[in-house]
Each structure stands twice: as structure tokens, then as C-alpha cells.
Amino acid sequence: MSKILAVGTVAFDEIITPFGETGKILGGSASYISMAARKITDYVAVVSVIGNDFPDEYLQKFTDRQIDISGIEKLENEKTFYWKGRYHNDLNKRDTLATEVNALAHFNPVVPENYKDAEFLMLGNLHPAIQKAVIDQMKKRPKLIALDTMNFWMDTAWNDLMEVLKDIDILIINDEEARQLSKDYSLVRAAKIIQNMGPKYLIIKKGEHGALLFHGKDIFFAPALPLEDVFDPTGAGDTFAGGFIGRLAKEENTGFEAMKNAVICGSNLASFTVEKFGTERLESLTKEEIINRLQDFINLTQFDIELI
Amino acid sequence: MSKILAVGTVAFDEIITPFGETGKILGGSASYISMAARKITDYVAVVSVIGNDFPDEYLQKFTDRQIDISGIEKLENEKTFYWKGRYHNDLNKRDTLATEVNALAHFNPVVPENYKDAEFLMLGNLHPAIQKAVIDQMKKRPKLIALDTMNFWMDTAWNDLMEVLKDIDILIINDEEARQLSKDYSLVRAAKIIQNMGPKYLIIKKGEHGALLFHGKDIFFAPALPLEDVFDPTGAGDTFAGGFIGRLAKEENTGFEAMKNAVICGSNLASFTVEKFGTERLESLTKEEIINRLQDFINLTQFDIELI
Numbered sequence: 001m002s003k004i005l006a007v008g009t010v011a012f013d014e015i016i017t018p019f020g021e022t023g024k025i026l027g028g029s030a031s032y033i034s035m036a037a038r039k040i041t042d043y044v045a046v047v048s049v050i051g052n053d054f055p056d057e058y059l060q061k062f063t064d065r066q067i068d069i070s071g072i073e074k075l076e077n078e079k080t081f082y083w084k085g086r087y088h089n090d091l092n093k094r095d096t097l098a099t100e101v102n103a104l105a106h107f108n109p110v111v112p113e114n115y116k117d118a119e120f121l122m123l124g125n126l127h128p129a130i131q132k133a134v135i136d137q138m139k140k141r142p143k144l145i146a147l148d149t150m151n152f153w154m155d156t157a158w159n160d161l162m163e164v165l166k167d168i169d170i171l172i173i174n175d176e177e178a179r180q181l182s183k184d185y186s187l188v189r190a191a192k193i194i195q196n197m198g199p200k201y202l203i204i205k206k207g208e209h210g211a212l213l214f215h216g217k218d219i220f221f222a223p224a225l226p227l228e229d230v231f232d233p234t235g236a237g238d239t240f241a242g243g244f245i246g247r248l249a250k251e252e253n254t255g256f257e258a259m260k261n262a263v264i265c266g267s268n269l270a271s272f273t274v275e276k277f278g279t280e281r282l283e284s285l286t287k288e289e290i291i292n293r294l295q296d297f298i299n300l301t302q303f304d305i306e307l308i
Numbered sequence: 309m310s311k312i313l314a315v316g317t318v319a320f321d322e323i324i325t326p327f328g329e330t331g332k333i334l335g336g337s338a339s340y341i342s343m344a345a346r347k348i349t350d351y352v353a354v355v356s357v358i359g360n361d362f363p364d365e366y367l368q369k370f371t372d373r374q375i376d377i378s379g380i381e382k383l384e385n386e387k388t389f390y391w392k393g394r395y396h397n398d399l400n401k402r403d404t405l406a407t408e409v410n411a412l413a414h415f416n417p418v419v420p421e422n423y424k425d426a427e428f429l430m431l432g433n434l435h436p437a438i439q440k441a442v443i444d445q446m447k448k449r450p451k452l453i454a455l456d457t458m459n460f461w462m463d464t465a466w467n468d469l470m471e472v473l474k475d476i477d478i479l480i481i482n483d484e485e486a487r488q489l490s491k492d493y494s495l496v497r498a499a500k501i502i503q504n505m506g507p508k509y510l511i512i513k514k515g516e517h518g519a520l521l522f523h524g525k526d527i528f529f530a531p532a533l534p535l536e537d538v539f540d541p542t543g544a545g546d547t548f549a550g551g552f553i554g555r556l557a558k559e560e561n562t563g564f565e566a567m568k569n570a571v572i573c574g575s576n577l578a579s580f581t582v583e584k585f586g587t588e589r590l591e592s593l594t595k596e597e598i599i600n601r602l603q604d605f606i607n608l609t610q611f612d613i614e615l616i
Contacts, residue, residue, distance in 0.1 A: 090493060185398060186535075186536055186537060187534060188534050188535060189536050206517075209517040209518075210517075210518075210531070212534060218607070219607075219608055220607070220608060220609075220611070221531045221534070221608050221609060223518070223529045223531065226495060226496050226520060226527055226529070227494075228494055228496045228497050229494060257612070260611040261611055261613045264611060291615050294613065294615060298613070299527075299528075300527055300528060301528075301529060301609050301610075301611075302609075302610060302611075303528070303565075303568040303569055303609075303610075304565070304569075305568075305569045305572060305602065305606070306569075307599050307602060
């Protein structure tokens with residue numbers, strides 16, 4: 001089975017939704033990515049940075065699940081990255097109430113020796129120069145490099161972003177980010193423009209409206225599972241990315257058909273994350289629950305039509 | 309092959325989009341429904357009302373396609389229903405610039421004798437009391453009665469709407485209408501509430517975000533085909549309804565698996581309608597184009613996953 005290296009934030013989130021508030025809880029892109037991937041496949045490591053206020057019990061959430069955290073650096077003179085946000089009533093929009101960059105401002109990623117040959121590299125949303133620095137540390141070119149980014153880097157680090165996009169295989173962003181990156185409103189045209197920037201594959205996440213996978217002229221679509229209630233959307237995108245790359249690593253296949261299954265797997269895991277606050281649902285999630293819900297996705301989307 | 313009776317407006321539309329303006333063209337729910345259904349199946353009739361200004365060449369668009377128009381009544385002292393609207397830049401919203409009800413205010417639907425035994429009845433968006441009056445004229449209960457409605461009737465004719473909902477099998481509305489009808493934001497909960505109002509089946513159309521089919525605990529989802537450009541969304545929902553009921557009539561089957569195929573067929577035809585103004589694209593559409601695009605829908609949505 002292949003190894004996955006997940007790079008991103010391990011952080012504190014404080015979340016307010018119409019259903020309640022969390023106080024400071026475990027958050028960060030690398031937390032969701034690694035926990036989701038580890039639900040699917042065996043060898044997952046995290047590269048990240050934390051501060052002196054990060055509790056051991058949170059680190060234990062990783063080690064209890066046999067996620068390799070030798071690449072998580074603790075900065076003794078810094079605090080941990082912290083984000084606070086409030087979701088609107090329909091949960092489709094959120095306002096950031098506070099962001100404290102803290103230790104993340106000094107993040108100098110060091111890939112552990114035993115993961116320098118990882119076949120799958122998932123670069124969570126970070127400064128594109130940091131993402132590039134991770135790629136450069138790999139002993140050999142991974143079989144697949146996936147990258148997430150956001151509008152902020154398009155506004156403040158465009159050239160660095162263009163550089164790292166040339167080195168990756170698949171970009172995973174949301175619809176708003178795809179429109180800003182391509183400067184085109186049509187997602188189909190945006191996908192062509194973005195593929196010309198480097199990544200041969202592109203996933204555009206549309207939140208409750210599902211996700212599109214593009215490769216050349218091929219398009220695949222996975223819906224989000226219709227749920228009675230979405231409780232907390234935080235981490236859904238990173239969970240999707242973790243489930244996606246987890247499935248590819250498990251299948252040891254990076255072809256388009258394998259990617260379709262990986263997109264379904266990512267959507268599957270994300271549908272759990274939104275059922276509770278933070279990583280709570282992901283932590284308790286069982287293999288049986290994942291397989292049962294995969295059947296829900298099959299029922300939701302598969303049909304058998306005659307061409308009449 | 310079964311017969312379809314389509315009831316709704318045959319009208320003038322005047323459409324302004326970022327791509328141009330149409331002047332007065334053929335529009336109306338029954339125009340789109342019948343033309344779409346007729347692409348799929350053979351026996352389709354329209355019940356509607358027009359005024360003295362309605363050109364013969366527009367009626368000929370129906371008769372050229374062997375659509376039975378003996379149920380279209382011409383009121384010699386009235387003008388034809390007219391709607392003018394302007395779409396916003398992203399084509400997801402539109403403003404109504406003018407509505408002239410005209411002949412529609414005097415619409416007294418009369419079902420032609422040879423269609424009183426139609427197995428499939430599609431009631432386009434009209435006053436619910438008029439929709440009910442059509443049902444009451446049928447010689448025997450159709451195999452399937454489908455109905456479209458809108459917010460306006462929920463605001464102005466709630467009791468009549470509740471009455472007719474008890475008599476139908478499937479309601480076809482958009483997400484905003486489903487939320488207003490059920491008074492619930494969650495579409496999954498809305499679907500349960502609406503099924504308790506009468507229809508055992510419900511389709512919720514989400515425009516560019518696809519359509520959901522509900523029946524008891526079963527849910528099926530069909531995406532809209534991702535297109536480089538949407539040119540004019542007018543009539544997409546009615547085209548969907550026409551393609552949907554056309555497929556059911558062709559298959560002579562109203563089970564859930566047949567409905568899945570019918571939802572795909574409706575989405576397929578709607579993806580053509582939005583490519584040009586009004587009914588233009590639907591008019592020129594060939595069987596071969598429909599089958600090719602059905603393959604696009606299969607590629608877009610079908611996967612073959614192992615439960616690992």
C-alpha cells in the first residue's frame with residue numbers, strides 16, 4: 001500500500017453555527033486530510049507546525065490512529081494557529097471573526113526521512129512557496145501531487161502560485177476560487193484555462209452542490225449527499241481531499257476511472273464531517289458506516305438506461 | 309405507446325440576456341413541454357388558450373411535429389399571454405419586465421375527446437383550480453399525473469393548491485418553491501413534508517445544480533450537464549418536465565427505476581434548450597444528438613466502485 005504525505009495546518013478552530021458554539025477545538029487542513037485518508041488507507045504522515053499551547057491529547061488523536069506525526073514541529077515560543085468563524089443561518093456562508101497566524105508564520109516544513117519517498121503528496125492550503133518547498137524535499141517525484149489553495153494566495157502570491165501549479169498533477173479548489181484563478185465565470189472554460197497552468201487534473205468543489213472532476217475533455221460529477229441537516233461545514237473540503245487521496249493510495253491507481261471512485265470516496269467522508277462539529281464525526285467513523293453510505297451514493301447516482 | 313396530455317400556456321416571450329434580445333417569440337410552458345415530450349414519444353396533445361394575435365406559423369411549429377393542437381382554443385377578442393424578462397449577467401436570476409395575462413384570464417380548458425383517456429397528464433404551471441378542472445375531465449384516472457406550480461399560487465391560491473396536490477402523483481418544482489411550500493429550508497425535510505400533502509413522488513429542480521427525485525426514503529440525483537455557456541435558461545424547467553414525462557410514456561412504466569431514467573432524459577433535453585433562445589434549439593434537435601448527449605450524462609455520472 002502506498003504512503004500519503006499530508007502537509008497543512010494543525011490548528012485551533014472556534015466555530016459558531018446556528019446550532020451552537022464549540023470553544024477552541026482541534027482544526028486545520030492537515031488534521032482533516034490525514035484523519036480522512038487514514039479511514040481509507042494505512043500509511044499517512046503529517047507535516048505541520050504547532051505552538052506551545054497545543055495539547056498532547058490533540059496530538060494523541062493522530063497517534064491513536066497510527067498517523068505519523070514526526071513531521072509536526074512544535075515551536076516553543078509561539079502559539080498555535082487559531083481561526084474563529086461564524087456561519088450564517090443557511091450554513092452556505094461564513095464570516096471570519098478572528099485569525100491568529102502565530103506559529104504558522106514561522107512554518108519551515110521538514111519532510112520526515114521515511115516519507116521522502118511517499119507516492120502521494122497532498123498539499124493543503126498554505127503559501128504556495130511553502131508548498132513548493134515540500135515538493136523539492138521529496139527524494140523522487142511522487143506518483144501524484146495534489147494541491148489546495150485559496151483566493152488569498154491569488155491576491156498576494158500569484159507568481160509563487162503559478163510556479164507551484166506547474167509541478168502538480170491535480171488542483172482541488174472551490175468554484176469561487178476556480179473563477180478567480182481563471183478569470184472566467186464558466187466552470188467548464190475555467191477548467192480548460194486552469195489545466196493550461198499546469199495540473200492535468202482539476203477538481204472544483206461546489207459545497208452542497210457536489211464536486212466536478214476535469215481531465216482534458218472528460219468530466220465527472222459527484223453530488224453531495226442530500227442531508228436533513230448540515231450541522232457544521234468546517235473541514236468538509238479537507239475531508240473530501242483526504243478521502244480522495246486516501247482512495248487513490250489504497251487502489252494504487254491514478255487513472256481517470258480510479259479518480260472517479262476517489263471523488264465519490266471524498267464526497268462520502270465529507271458527508272459525515274458536516275454531521276457534527278469539527279473532527280468529532282470523523283473520529284468516531286467506522287468502516288461499516290463508510291460502506292453503508294457508499295451504497296447511498298450508488299443509489300443516489302446510478303441508473304441503467306437503454307438508449308431508446 | 310401511451311398518450312400524453314400537456315396543459316399549460318402557449319404564449320409570447322420576450323427575452324433579454326447578456327447575449328442579446330429576442331423580440332416576441334414563441335414561449336409558454338405547454339410549448340416546451342409538448343415539443344420536448346414529442347422528441348421522445350409519439351402521441352402528445354396540448355390544451356391551452358391563445359389570442360387573436362397568435363400567428364399561424366407558430367401553430368404550425370406544433371402541427372409540423374404531429375403535436376395534437378385541437379385543445380388549443382383561440383379567443384377572438386383577446387390577445388395572447390405575454391411575458392418579458394431580463395436575465396442577470398450570471399443567468400441565475402431574472403427580472404420580470406412585463407406580464408400581460410390577456411387570453412389566459414379567460415382560460416377554460418377543454419380536453420379533446422381523443423385525449424380524455426391519456427395515460428400521462430402533465431399539468432404545467434397554471435391556477436391550481438384550472439389544473440384540477442382538467443383532471444376532472446379525464447374519462448379514467450391517468451396512470452400518472454404530474455404537476456408544476458409556483459410561489460405565486462402558494463401566495464394567492466393556497467387552498468386550491470392543497471386540493472389539487474391530493475389528486476396528483478408527482479410534483480415538479482424548483483428548490484425555492486419547495487422551501488416555500490414546505491416552510492422548511494432543508495430540501496430533504498421539505499420532500500417529506502410535501503409528500504404528506506399528496507404526491508408520492510417529488511422532483512426538486514435546482515437549475516444549473518441539477519434535479520432531485522424523491523419517493524419515500526429513496527432519493528435520486530441528476531446533475532445538469534456542465535456547459536461552456538448557457539445562452540438562455542427560459543423554458544429549461546418545462547423542457548425537463550416534457551422530457552421526463554415523454555420518457556415515462558415511451559417506456560410505459562412509472563416505477564422508481566423508470567423515473568430515474570426519465571429524470572436523466574429531462575436533464576438531457578433541458579441541456580439543449582438553454583443553448584439557444586426560446587424553443588429554437590429544441591425545434592432543430594435530432595434523435596442522434598439526444599443519444600450522443602445521453603452518453604455524456606452516462607460518462608458524467610456513472611462509476612464502478614468496489615466496496616473496499
